[in-house]
Amino acid sequence: xxxxxxxxxxxxxxxxxxxxxxxxxxxxxxxxxxxxxxxxxxxxxxxxxxxxxxxxxxxxxxxxxxxxxxxxxxxxxxxxxxxxxxxxxxxxxxxxxxxxxxxxxxxxxxxxxxxxxxxxxxxxxxxxxxxxxxx
Numbered sequence: 001x002x003x004x005x006x007x008x009x010x011x012x013x014x015x016x017x018x019x020x021x022x023x024x025x026x027x028x029x030x031x032x033x034x035x036x037x038x039x040x041x042x043x044x045x046x047x048x049x050x051x052x053x054x055x056x057x058x059x060x061x062x063x064x065x066x067x068x069x070x071x072x073x074x075x076x077x078x079x080x081x082x083x084x085x086x087x088x089x090x091x092x093x094x095x096x097x098x099x100x101x102x103x104x105x106x107x108x109x110x111x112x113x114x115x116x117x118x119x120x121x122x123x124x125x126x127x128x129x130x131x132x133x134x135x
Contacts, residue, residue: 019084020094024102027080027095035103035112038071045071054103055110063100065092 028035039051045067053061069077069092081091106113 020098021102023080023083023091024095024098027076028102028106032115034115035106036114039103039112041071047071050100051103051112054100055107055112057110060100060104063096065089065096068092068096068099 028038031038033040039048039055042048042051047063047067050061050063050067053059069088072095074088077088077092077095080095081088084091084094086094103112
């Protein structure tokens, strides 16, 4: 069972909220370099200030769906959209909604985990956080 399926299952189904949260976690789990590798992509795209806000202790800056598409690329967005059963635009919007929260939750002392970090151990706490904000 994938991390995506585990998160969706914890939410009692594969709705967009659970699916999007699971897709973000799985994306970070499988990304070359882990969350730190994705952060590097944001820095290379001129959006490092966003990642710094997510990893820091202050308020998380928002990221737009267009910025997500710019950083991740159409192919990656299409794969997430396929997994969620939504359009690429909706997938980008869902990632934009959940990525700051996930990155903030998994950061420790301003650092993001690299590859090889088991993010599934963080899934339960992240879900409680998401559910409390969705309620």
